[in-house]
Amino acid sequence: MAEESNRGDLDALMSKMKSAAAPFRATLQELHRKYATVADGRVATYIPELATADPAGFGISVVTADGLRFDVGDAERLFSIQSVSKPFVFGLALEDHGRERVLAKVGVEPTGEAFNAIVLDEATNRPFNPMVNAGAIATTDLIRGEDHADRFKRLLAMLGRYVGREVFVDSATFLSERATGHRNRAIAHLMLNFGMIEDRVDETLELYFQQCSALVDCRDLAVMGATLANGGVNPLTGERAIEARYVKDVLSIMLSCGIYDFAGEWAFRIGIPAKSGVGGGIVAVIPGVAGIGVYSPPLDERGNSVRGVLVCKELSERFGLHILEAGHAGPALLDEIRPGRRGG
Amino acid sequence: MAKIVSVHSFRGGTGKSNTTANLATLIARAGKRVGVIDTDIHSPGIHVVFGLREEAMEFTLNDFLWGRCRIEQAAHDVTPPAGPGEGPSEAPGAVLLIPSSARAGEIARVLSEGYDVGLLTDGFRALIRELGLDYLFIDTHPGVNEETLLSIALSDTLLLIMRPDSQDFQGTAVTVELARRLEVDDLRVLVNKVPPGMDVELLRGQVEAGFKAPVIGMLPLDHDIARLGSAGVFAARYPGHPLTQGLRQVASRLLS
Numbered sequence: 001m002a003e004e005s006n007r008g009d010l011d012a013l014m015s016k017m018k019s020a021a022a023p024f025r026a027t028l029q030e031l032h033r034k035y036a037t038v039a040d041g042r043v044a045t046y047i048p049e050l051a052t053a054d055p056a057g058f059g060i061s062v063v064t065a066d067g068l069r070f071d072v073g074d075a076e077r078l079f080s081i082q083s084v085s086k087p088f089v090f091g092l093a094l095e096d097h098g099r100e101r102v103l104a105k106v107g108v109e110p111t112g113e114a115f116n117a118i119v120l121d122e123a124t125n126r127p128f129n130p131m132v133n134a135g136a137i138a139t140t141d142l143i144r145g146e147d148h149a150d151r152f153k154r155l156l157a158m159l160g161r162y163v164g165r166e167v168f169v170d171s172a173t174f175l176s177e178r179a180t181g182h183r184n185r186a187i188a189h190l191m192l193n194f195g196m197i198e199d200r201v202d203e204t205l206e207l208y209f210q211q212c213s214a215l216v217d218c219r220d221l222a223v224m225g226a227t228l229a230n231g232g233v234n235p236l237t238g239e240r241a242i243e244a245r246y247v248k249d250v251l252s253i254m255l256s257c258g259i260y261d262f263a264g265e266w267a268f269r270i271g272i273p274a275k276s277g278v279g280g281g282i283v284a285v286i287p288g289v290a291g292i293g294v295y296s297p298p299l300d301e302r303g304n305s306v307r308g309v310l311v312c313k314e315l316s317e318r319f320g321l322h323i324l325e326a327g328h329a330g331p332a333l334l335d336e337i338r339p340g341r342r343g344g
Numbered sequence: 345m346a347k348i349v350s351v352h353s354f355r356g357g358t359g360k361s362n363t364t365a366n367l368a369t370l371i372a373r374a375g376k377r378v379g380v381i382d383t384d385i386h387s388p389g390i391h392v393v394f395g396l397r398e399e400a401m402e403f404t405l406n407d408f409l410w411g412r413c414r415i416e417q418a419a420h421d422v423t424p425p426a427g428p429g430e431g432p433s434e435a436p437g438a439v440l441l442i443p444s445s446a447r448a449g450e451i452a453r454v455l456s457e458g459y460d461v462g463l464l465t466d467g468f469r470a471l472i473r474e475l476g477l478d479y480l481f482i483d484t485h486p487g488v489n490e491e492t493l494l495s496i497a498l499s500d501t502l503l504l505i506m507r508p509d510s511q512d513f514q515g516t517a518v519t520v521e522l523a524r525r526l527e528v529d530d531l532r533v534l535v536n537k538v539p540p541g542m543d544v545e546l547l548r549g550q551v552e553a554g555f556k557a558p559v560i561g562m563l564p565l566d567h568d569i570a571r572l573g574s575a576g577v578f579a580a581r582y583p584g585h586p587l588t589q590g591l592r593q594v595a596s597r598l599l600s
Contacts, residue, residue, distance in 0.1 A: 013493065014525050020462035021497035021526075026469065338527075 011067075012236075019068040024336045027318075028060050028072045031311055036073070041298030041306035044278040049176035053079065053280060053297035060311055061222035061293040065230040068337060071219055078215045079295060080173045082277030083115065083136070085159070085211045087250045087258065088224065090130040092158045093142035094246040102142060105196055106135040108253060115260045115303055118187050125194035131257040131275065134187045140208040141197040148203045155211055161241035162227050163220040164234050173213035181209060212277075218295035221283040225291020228273075251285060255323075262302045262309075270313050271322030282308035286321050289333060346472040349598065350482040350499035352492060354515025356387075358505045359536045362569065363591070364483045365393040366579040369424055370588075370595035372437035376478040379419070379471050381405065381442040383464065383495055384485040385454050388444035393574050394422035396443060404445040408467055409459045415467040416474040418442045424580035440475055461490045468498060479598075487515075488522065496523050501530040501598065503560065507537045508547055513554065520555045532560040534594060539565045561594035563587060 019025070036058055044050040059075035093102050104126075111128040113119055120127055120134060127134035145151030159167040188205050191197045197204060216224075227234045228251060232242040242250070254273035259266040266274065274284035280297035282305050292315065296307035316322055319333040351367075353360045361384075368378045382390045382405065391401070403418040419440040445451070472480055482495040496502055502523050506512040516533070523531055533551050538544060548559050566587045569578045579588045 010525075014522075017461075017490070017493040017497045017526060020494050021465055025462055025465060029466070 015067050015069070018338070019070055022068070022070070022337045023339060024062070024333070025070055025072075027336060028062065028070050031314060032058065032060055032072045034314075035296075035307045035310050038307055038310065039298075041300050043280075043297045044299055044303070046278075047173070047176045047180055049170075049173045050080070050278060050297075055298045057280070057295060057297055058307055059218040059293075059295040061217075061219040062290050063219075063222040063226035063235065063293075064290045064337060065226055065235055065288060067226075067235040069219070069222070069236070074295060075219050075293075076217050077295060078170075078217050079281060079297070080170055080212060080277075080279040081159075081214045081216045081281060082212050082279040083131070084216075084221060084224075084275050084277035084279075084281045084283050085214060086131050086136040086139070087254050087275050088159060088162060088242075089136065089143065089155065089211060090139045090253060091242045091246050091250045092155070093130075093139040094249055095243055096144040097142055099246075099249065102139070105142065106130050106138045108256070110257045110263050112261055112264070116183055116187075118183070118190060120190065120194065120196070125191075125196055127191070127196070129257040130253060131260075131263075133184055134191065137184065137188050137204065137208050138191060138197055140211060141200075141204045143207065148207065151203075151207055152210060155207065156214070158241070159214055159216075161234060161237075161239050162224040163216060164223055164237040164239070165220075167214050167216070169210050169213045170215050171213075174209055177209040177212055178206065181205065184208065216281065218281065218293035221281050221293025221295070222291045223293075225283045225285045225293060227291065228285045229287055229289055229291050251287065254285065259304055259309075260302050262300075262304055266309075270309075270316045271324055272312070272316060273323075274312060276304040276308065278303050280305045280308070282312060284312050286333070287323065289321075346477045346480060347500045348468065348472075348480045348482065348498055349501045349503055350484055350495040351503045351505065352484045352496065352519060353486050353505045353512075354488075354519050355512055356486045358486075358507055358512065359569075360486070360505050361390040361483055362393055362574060362578065363505055363534065363536060363563075364481050365390055365577050366588075366591045367595050367598065368439050368479070368481050369577045369579050370592055371479055371599060372423060372439045374595070374599060375437045376599075377436065377438050377440070377476055379440050379442065379475060379477045379480040380422075380483060381468070381471070381480065382444040382483050383491040384483055385444045385491060386451060386485055386489075388446050388451075389574075390483045391422075391441060391443040391446070393577060394424070394439070394441055395576060396420055396422055396441060398446055401443055401445070404443050404450070405467075406445040406450045406454065408442075409454070409463055414474075415442065415470050419471070419475060424577045426580075440477070442471065461494050464491060464494055465498060488518065493522065493526065496528060497526045499528060501532065502528045503532055503534055503598075504555075504557075505534045505536050506551075508535060508539070508542060516555065520557065531555075531557045532597075533557050534560050535562045537565040538562050560597050561590060563590045563594075 059073040062070045251273040258275040276282045284292040294308035351364045403413040407413045408415045422441045484492040
């Protein structure tokens with residue numbers, strides 16, 4: 001047992017050294033320098049607590065599916081996860097109920113509407129997808145548990161498996177969300193009216209606000225992405241965060257609906273599953289290879305981090321990450337992470 | 345394309361710093377621009393061999409790690425002058441040393457605060473670029489620590505120096521295992537301080553079989569270099585000495 005844990009320490013040390021030595025470190029620094037000067041976008045203000053974010057805050061992290069990590073800038077600054085939580089809660093709902101039951105409550109169609117639109121599918125009364133607020137509230141409603149506390153603990157435990165540490169909810173953000181979440185209340189009641197969610201509306205809304213107020217940093221987002229890139233197993237802890245069979249469901253939704261009403265263009269131009277949040281975070285997944293986490297609070301008019309989109313776009317173009325051309329466009333990312341050491 | 349050569353011993357006293365200084369000097373004599381960086385932050389010393397005094401150092405590696413200067417500003421030209429019997433050295437060879445600070449306060453700060461070890465990667469690459477180096481020698485801390493592991497991970501060639509001693513054998517095995525895990529391609533062993541009367545071919549066979557790595561040279565335990573006591577670069581001081589011949593062979597193997 002001691003031998004085994006020593007082995008783990010040694011592996012972690014070796015990984016740290018390999019990433020510290022990789023040329024990719026310089027690439028991330030270059031991207032950080034290049035985009036730190038971009039002054040476009042505005043910090044979200046619809047919740048008072050979000051308006052306090054520092055617009056200059058900017059961090060980029062990449063974690064590979066085999067556990068090498070790269071950080072630059074404000075990679076350890078905590079912020080509220082907001083909508084980045086949605087695909088992960090969708091994954092938990094899939095585990096709790098199976099694919100068909102979840103799909104009976106929420107669709108998988110992109111909307112082209114804003115993330116907070118009050119709109120349901122007219123034929124089925126389902127929210128269009130789990131990435132818009134309506135669909136996210138419906139998936140949060142599906143989190144199993146004996147009572148609110150139990151559901152809350154299961155939610156945090158799920159996030160904890162992805163990031164590899166205990167996750168906490170920021171009380172100020174939660175209170176702020178709860179005090180101003182009238183639109184989300186309206187959406188929830190509309191869905192209750194159609195019988196799409198259960199009648200514990202207040203509890204589910206509280207849980208949804210708590211979910212959005214969980215604190216992460218961009219290193220956490222990169223590990224979450226890397227966990228999905230690694231078939232659902234956290235590459236740093238070795239712990240499984242989601243059943244392997246649901247990983248592709250989560251990633252498909254992220255690719256088609258993850259970046260709000262920019263999702264179609266994102267899929268076209270950048271082409272990797274991703275999810276943004278109004279806290280300034282973006283998680284992106286390069287299946288089989290790595291997870292990317294970016295933090296920068298100023299948002300474009302669609303609610304996506306301006307610098308986050310630019311960083312993902314440049315990484316995708318530079319390394320040919322678009323999943324429909326992966327492996328045959330541009331220099332391979334792995335060549336820069338492990339130069340000339342890949343045998344053959 | 346510059347070559348990074350990390351020089352490491354698991355234990356102290358193998359002659360690591362002296363050997364590094366001599367090899368760097370001999371390679372510079374062959375017309376190469378050679379950087380030498382002392383990453384032995386906790387017990388720096390190679391600057392003494394090059395005769396660089398503490399007062400003459402404007403900036404050190406420590407200043408770079410704390411963001412007080414660019415790494416190339418900490419480089420000092422320590423190219424030893426040609427010794428007696430040596431012709432004028434072929435320009436444009438040079439030895440550029442980046443020392444670590446030997447001030448107690450600076451060493452204590454590294455111990456208490458630590459630093460992002462990845463900064464060394466940035467520093468090495470900047471040095472090679474800014475100083476136009478052909479070779480960068482990294483004089484590492486004995487044993488295993490983060491600077492050492494990073495230097496090993498970054499190196500094109502890892503040169504392990506050991507004495508024919510059971511403790512050195514055991515320690516070198518640890519470094520070899522770590523180097524293999526860090527995927528170092530080119531790993532070579534230099535057996536130093538071989539006492540007279542030892543069966544060198546038997547020893548070579550033991551080392552090569554034990555570590556599955558080639559022996560780049562076997563240098564004798566020598567009184568003259570001991571007498572010099574790190575107060576100069578031996579190969580520059582005694583270019584015709586048999587030990588210098590041995591060092592020159594090792595240098596030419598590194599060059600080829």
